[in-house]
Every structure is written in C-alpha cells, then in structure tokens.
Amino acid sequence: MSLDYVKFSGGFEKFMPKEYRDMVEHGPFGKKISVSQMGSFKEILEEHPMCAGCAMTLFIRLAIIAFPNPEDTITVGTAGCGRLAISQAAIPFVYGNYGDQNGVASGLSRGLRLRFGDKPKDVVVMAGDGGTADIGFQQVLHSWFRKERFTTIMLDNEVYGNTGGQESGMTNRGAVLKMAPLGKKFEKMDMLQMAKVAGCAYVATVVPNNPRRVESVIKKAVLIAREVGSTYIQAYTSCNIEYAIPTDKVMEDAKNVENDRYQFTEYVSEEAKQYLAERYGYKEFLPKTAAPAASIPTKA
Numbered sequence: 001m002s003l004d005y006v007k008f009s010g011g012f013e014k015f016m017p018k019e020y021r022d023m024v025e026h027g028p029f030g031k032k033i034s035v036s037q038m039g040s041f042k043e044i045l046e047e048h049p050m051c052a053g054c055a056m057t058l059f060i061r062l063a064i065i066a067f068p069n070p071e072d073t074i075t076v077g078t079a080g081c082g083r084l085a086i087s088q089a090a091i092p093f094v095y096g097n098y099g100d101q102n103g104v105a106s107g108l109s110r111g112l113r114l115r116f117g118d119k120p121k122d123v124v125v126m127a128g129d130g131g132t133a134d135i136g137f138q139q140v141l142h143s144w145f146r147k148e149r150f151t152t153i154m155l156d157n158e159v160y161g162n163t164g165g166q167e168s169g170m171t172n173r174g175a176v177l178k179m180a181p182l183g184k185k186f187e188k189m190d191m192l193q194m195a196k197v198a199g200c201a202y203v204a205t206v207v208p209n210n211p212r213r214v215e216s217v218i219k220k221a222v223l224i225a226r227e228v229g230s231t232y233i234q235a236y237t238s239c240n241i242e243y244a245i246p247t248d249k250v251m252e253d254a255k256n257v258e259n260d261r262y263q264f265t266e267y268v269s270e271e272a273k274q275y276l277a278e279r280y281g282y283k284e285f286l287p288k289t290a291a292p293a294a295s296i297p298t299k300a
C-alpha cells in the first residue's frame, strides 16, 4: 500500500496489460483528482456486474474518486450488492462475513497504525443498510463508541437488495416489498442520531446526484477519521429493481427523495472542525475572528 505498489517493476512495463498501463499512467494514484474531471482520467472502478442504472454503483464510483489518497486506502465490505462493485476496484478490498465489516475494519485500522505509524492509511467501510443497521449493528455501534478511526458508509437502498427484497431496519414504515408483502410495521431507524450519540466526529447524509457534495463529504469523513475518530456517511442509493424505479428515472427519484426525506445534513464535531481547519486548510471551519468593536463617537 503506497505509490510503489502501482509502479512497474523495472523492464516489465511493456509486458503489462494495456488496462494496467492505463491505470499507472492515467489513473488517480498520487494525483489530486476531482469528480469534475471524470472522463479525463482512468478510474479505479470502471466495470462491475451490478444492475443497469443502479444508483449505488454511481455512488460507489464517486466515493472512490473522492478518496484523498487512493493508493493508501483499503475498503472493507460485506455481503450485499455493493461488494459486487467495490471488489472490482483497483484498490485493496477486504470482505468479511455478513455484518462483520466494522469489527474487521477496527482490527485493520489498528494494525495499519502499528505497522505504518504516522503515515496515513485510510480504511473505509462500505456496506448496505441491512449489513450496517441490522446484522452488523452491534459491531458498528461499538466501533463508534470506541472511536475507531475509520469511515463507515451506509449504502442505504432501504431494502435487502441482494437477496430479493426483504425489509431492513432502514426501510420506511408502510413500504411493501416482494418479501414484506404486508408492509413494514416499524419506522426507519435513526442511524444518524445514533451515530452522534455514539460519538462520531462527522455524520452526513447525501444522495448520488450531487457528485461535488459526495466528493466533499467523503473527503472530510476520511480525513477526520485519520486522527479524530469515527465518521459516518449515510447515502441514499436506491434499488431500482426492488422499488421498480425505471432506469431512466433513477436520478429523478434521487432528487425527489432528497427533497422529501433525504435532505443533505452534516454534523462536524468541534474537534474535527479545528483539525480540518488547521491540518487541511478548510477555511469554513477557521474560528471566526471577532468583529472590530464599533467606535463610540466622542463628544467634541
């Protein structure tokens, strides 16, 4: 894990597959790349076996572009649709049992710190809403309470997509699904509030149809997790199959859902604000300088 692992060994360049040469020469490793440059560089994730039009894939693609140091990043995933795409990316991916992802990531990020000391090695978990809020819930919460320094991203399609449409804790009340034909009886879990109560230093919600915002929240979450503590992003990544959203309406759905119940929210702890401002120059988090006191006119 470093720039070295994407370089060619001396004399081997001409024998490497074209895709690999493209990645070394035109990929984002060691460069500052932004989502606004999509189409002009070789992406870490290009091909995947997910359903056509799946918004989760777009989100994962944007998230990976946003990683501040992709050559020093390991993703961790679990059973669910997302791993089908994440595992195709040209960066290391660790796949645990269903729901184990935050336990695996805790050990991994601690191990990387022991091995590499101060050199940033970023660990990013990406898992479905079932993997995060249901079966992985215990490990997710404990990693947050322990302030484990990695980022958790929930790919919230509000259903178990990979297994054909069971309700999850994140499904909305009343939603009727193939394998929840009577409609869900309970409210969607408030994982954002739980993340704050459990002490996450950064918590944000996003939808994938605003690439710059996705980029901005991912960067902040990954940078804060390096030193301050756990960070959590909850992304609406609709399942067009289980919710029968026509492929050409997926982005329209995301916009409507954003306006309706998935507005952008961002919580940054005071410690994280100070860290982002001082270490990475985030001007919006610099302490406000006190306005000069109004001069009191003196009597002649």
Ligand SMILES: Cc1ncc(C[n+]2csc(CCOP(=O)(O)OP(=O)(O)O)c2C)c(N)n1
Residues within 6 Å of the ligand: 079, 080, 081, 082, 097, 098, 127, 128, 129, 130, 131, 132, 155, 157, 159, 160, 161, 162, 163, 168
């Ligand atoms: C221990 C265990 N139980 C059940 C499964 C079967 N399984 C695979 S994916 C999945 C649901 C995934 O739903 P979610 O986490 O919401 O991700 P999505 O597929 O919707 O992205 C289940 C139940 C499994 N792989 N391992």
Ligand code: SF4
Residues within 6 Å of the ligand: 050, 051, 053, 054, 055, 056, 081, 157, 161, 162, 238, 239, 240, 241, 242
């Ligand atoms: S089942 Fe749903 S979430 Fe899974 S790949 Fe297909 S559209 Fe995406």
